[in-house]
Amino acid sequence: xxxxxxxxxxxxxxxxxxxxxxxxxxxxxxxxxxxxxxxxxxxxxxxxxxxxxxxxxxxxxxxxxxxxxxxxxxxxxxxxxxxxxxxxxxxxxxxxxxxxxxxxxxxxxxxxxxxxxxxxxxxxxxxxxxxxxxxxxxxxxxxxxxxxxxxxxxxxxxxxxxxxxxxxxxxxxxxxxxxxxxxxxxxxxxxxxxxxxxxxxxxxxxxxxxxxxxxxxxxxxxxxxxxxxxxxxxxxxxxxxxxxxxxxxxxxxxxxxxxxxxxxxxxxxxxxxxxxxxxxxxxxxxxxxxxxxxx
Amino acid sequence: xxxxxxxxxxxxxxxxxxxxxxxxxxxxxxxxxxxxxxxxxxxxxxxxxxxxxxxxxxxxxxxxxxxxxxxxxxxxxxxxxxxxxxxxxxxxxxxxxxxxxxxxxxxxxxxxxxxxxxxxxxxxxxxxxxxxxxxxxxxxxxxxxxxxxxxxxxxxxxxxxxxxxxxxxxxxxxxxxxxxxxxxxxxxxxxxxxxxxxxxxxxxxxxxxxxxxxxxxxxxxxxxxxxxxxxxxxxxxxxxxxxxxxxxxxxxxxxxxxxxxxxxxxxxxxxxxxxxxxxxxxxxxxxxxxxxxxxxxxxxxxxxxxxxxxxxxxxxxxxxxxxxxxxxxxxxxxxxxxxxxxxxxxxxxxxxxxxxxxxxxxxxxxxxxxxxxxxxxxxxxxxxxxxxxxxxxxxxxxxxxxxxxxxxxxxxxxxxxxxxxxxxxxxxxxxx
Numbered sequence: 001x002x003x004x005x006x007x008x009x010x011x012x013x014x015x016x017x018x019x020x021x022x023x024x025x026x027x028x029x030x031x032x033x034x035x036x037x038x039x040x041x042x043x044x045x046x047x048x049x050x051x052x053x054x055x056x057x058x059x060x061x062x063x064x065x066x067x068x069x070x071x072x073x074x075x076x077x078x079x080x081x082x083x084x085x086x087x088x089x090x091x092x093x094x095x096x097x098x099x100x101x102x103x104x105x106x107x108x109x110x111x112x113x114x115x116x117x118x119x120x121x122x123x124x125x126x127x128x129x130x131x132x133x134x135x136x137x138x139x140x141x142x143x144x145x146x147x148x149x150x151x152x153x154x155x156x157x158x159x160x161x162x163x164x165x166x167x168x169x170x171x172x173x174x175x176x177x178x179x180x181x182x183x184x185x186x187x188x189x190x191x192x193x194x195x196x197x198x199x200x201x202x203x204x205x206x207x208x209x210x211x212x213x214x215x216x217x218x219x220x221x222x223x224x225x226x227x228x229x230x231x232x233x234x235x236x237x238x239x240x241x242x243x244x245x246x247x248x249x250x251x252x253x254x255x256x257x258x259x260x261x262x263x264x265x266x267x268x269x270x271x272x273x274x275x276x277x278x279x280x281x282x283x284x285x286x287x288x289x290x291x292x293x294x295x
Numbered sequence: 296x297x298x299x300x301x302x303x304x305x306x307x308x309x310x311x312x313x314x315x316x317x318x319x320x321x322x323x324x325x326x327x328x329x330x331x332x333x334x335x336x337x338x339x340x341x342x343x344x345x346x347x348x349x350x351x352x353x354x355x356x357x358x359x360x361x362x363x364x365x366x367x368x369x370x371x372x373x374x375x376x377x378x379x380x381x382x383x384x385x386x387x388x389x390x391x392x393x394x395x396x397x398x399x400x401x402x403x404x405x406x407x408x409x410x411x412x413x414x415x416x417x418x419x420x421x422x423x424x425x426x427x428x429x430x431x432x433x434x435x436x437x438x439x440x441x442x443x444x445x446x447x448x449x450x451x452x453x454x455x456x457x458x459x460x461x462x463x464x465x466x467x468x469x470x471x472x473x474x475x476x477x478x479x480x481x482x483x484x485x486x487x488x489x490x491x492x493x494x495x496x497x498x499x500x501x502x503x504x505x506x507x508x509x510x511x512x513x514x515x516x517x518x519x520x521x522x523x524x525x526x527x528x529x530x531x532x533x534x535x536x537x538x539x540x541x542x543x544x545x546x547x548x549x550x551x552x553x554x555x556x557x558x559x560x561x562x563x564x565x566x567x568x569x570x571x572x573x574x575x576x577x578x579x580x581x582x583x584x585x586x587x588x589x590x591x592x593x594x595x596x597x598x599x600x601x602x603x604x605x606x607x608x609x610x611x612x613x614x615x616x617x618x619x620x621x622x623x624x625x626x627x628x629x630x631x632x633x634x635x636x637x638x639x640x641x642x643x644x645x646x647x648x649x650x651x652x653x654x655x656x657x658x659x660x661x662x663x664x665x666x667x668x669x670x671x672x673x674x675x676x677x678x679x680x681x682x683x684x685x686x687x688x689x690x691x692x693x694x695x696x697x698x699x700x701x702x703x704x705x706x707x708x709x710x711x712x713x714x715x716x717x718x719x720x721x722x723x724x725x726x727x
Contacts (some may be wrong), residue, residue: 007318033443035391040397040436058426068432070464072458077441079455 013050019045038158043067057258325417329406337366337569347672348679375565380556386555394441395556395563401434402570409577410484413587413659423484424472427578428465431533434567435461438471438542438552440565445555453551456686457542462534463693468529471522474583474708476515476693485510485630488586506592510585518707523583525669525701530575532693534568537678541686576670577663584666587659595636603632 024042029035043066050059095103177194262270342365343356349356382391405427407417420426435458442454476482479490491510507513512523524531532539543551553564580586591598607628612621638661686690710717 006315010315010319017430031387034387037436037440040433054419056422057425059427060422062429063433064425064429067436068429069462072435072439072462073366075443075456076455078438079451089335136389139418 008052012049015045015048015052019049033075033078036071036078038076039071040067043071313560321438325407326403329417330403333403333406333566333570333573334372336573336581337566338372340572340675341371341565342368344675344678347675350442351676351679352610372562375558375562381555381556382420383555384445387444387446387495390440390444391555392560394437394444395560397645399437399438399563399567401430401432401437402567402574404430404433405574406570407430408484409574409583410488410586411660411663413487413652413654413656417658421481421483421486424476424482424487424578424582427484427574428469429473431571431574432465434462441556442552445552446694447555449550450552450554452562453542453548454552455550456548457535460535460539460542460689460693463690464529464532464539464697467525467693467697467701468533470698470705471526471529472578472582474509474522474701475519476703477709477712478511478519479582484581484586487581488588491585492588506588507585510588510590512583512669515708515711518704518711519583521700521704522708523579525697525704526579527673528692528697529673530579532679532689534571534575534674536568536572536674538580538681538684539689541679541689547642572671572674573667576667576674577672578662580666584670585662586666587663589658589662597636599636600632603635604629607631 001088019042025038026035026042029038040170043062047059047062050056050062069140309585329570345367346356346364355363357367360366360370408423408426410416410423416423438457438461439454442452443452443530445451475487479487479492483485491514493509506527509588512520531537535542543546543553548554555566568595604625605628607624608621610628611624614624638658
């Protein structure tokens, strides 16, 4: 296990424990204001768990919306609806044994479903690019530092990137793959040649020295990769399927895919959710207004 | 120190123990350095603030401890450490003890993502500004916690006011930053700064590259300048500084949400306030004032020296109307000009300020800090100049003036950014 994985595991367990402790505090506290404040631990720990899973955008959005917005609202509501100066406002209801049993059953069912039935895709799916009857699969892409909240050596804008390409059915005589990396639009990098070993070719790019004028500055959130197949002599094959230069576009971080998903396939769901919130807002205003009238 | 060594200032440091230990140790080291920097910076800022206040009110300010009172901040810190820690009878003891740390954590979490130098932050993330807005808003919870747990109505009212004010002013602040994100197209703080090294559309004299004309504040003049002013007003309100210090208005609420706090716990609120001032100034610097970029990169060191000498002479003469003072001021200004000119590193071979060499790295940190502390100085200046708003006036300013203005500004900047697209569409439509 790599050192970074151990660190992430430690952080995960710490925040998972904090989330559970916070949730227990919310449920068990006799004081409703304390319950509201215990939510802070739950929501913040959930954000930290997102960050551990390298969903940094989701983590920041979680803190921004739930902690900065909704939790403040809840605390305000709790403070304004009770006699706020009275510390001993308490939550007196205790669940009966039937309720406890029902909740436990549901929890076990959920746990069994999650453990045995749910499919957890690991990493991005290989993106096939087919040209001239030959598949080239982009298998792995890794750019530490830009994908997690603060993990990795990512203080400069250049990262380590690993590209693995699988050529399952290489044409006769093809032994090498050439990569071209372009990070800035309009810039063309050198072609780098790698041998195909076991059907795979691997290219590692380490942190580019930024003062070298020959190296591009990775200023975009994505890298473009181009692939060509070469035979042993390095000659481009007359029937090279990749002379058309298939582009792989790889996103760094999760912000851009999240934005694209929200503004693309999930736009309708997103807007429907905001209509729901609007309806809730109108309803709340209506209820508050009615109360004032009666008084 | 080579450029690659500068790049490896990022954590985790390679201390040489087990990699896991290295990672946790480097987290600890970064936080240790930052917390101590905040403590010293906040202490010195209080002294500077009191001195400025004194001189603005025609008195001398702290004068007893050390030469001209320059050790006053250390004495204050010692006093806070030694003061009795009082917890009232009606407090919720757990939350009362917890809240100073929550407030301070909200401020401190921002510090790990600020762009202090060329391409260098304690931690780099591509969602920089989103993260900063998120964790900055988490401090509100601590304020509410402090106000409620104190068991004191003044503290509670102060906390409610503070929360309402911070949540309200997040709207215009967020809208102006959104407008600037249109311009720069990135959430990454360093990327935002790098975008400001180029792209000037106008200038009084040609800059070989970058410089003040390509900074955010002058990018779409005057709209980005308006955005800067809205942001700065909102930032003043979010840090509860005068003229928006109604959460701790002495004449109305004793001391607001930290009425019941004393000693070390009080000083945490205090540190958080100064830490927040730094954070909002750093965000303003990043988005509007070019971050760690030098203002006039093509001006040579001699230019700085001459400008410094002239400015020093003018200040010296105007201060006392005597030739000798003009001479003295000229000498001092000349010295400062030479220093600034020397720190402002000469441009690289291809003329770009990348901050990758050691002099450029130092220059970047110098300019970032100079801009941030200038903005903090303006905050202090405003505090001792303007009277306090009333609650209703404050909300009126936010919701009826700043927010609509920010919306209009957002629209204007958006239209300017996309002018090529919609102009082509419009002319195409008109031609049929």
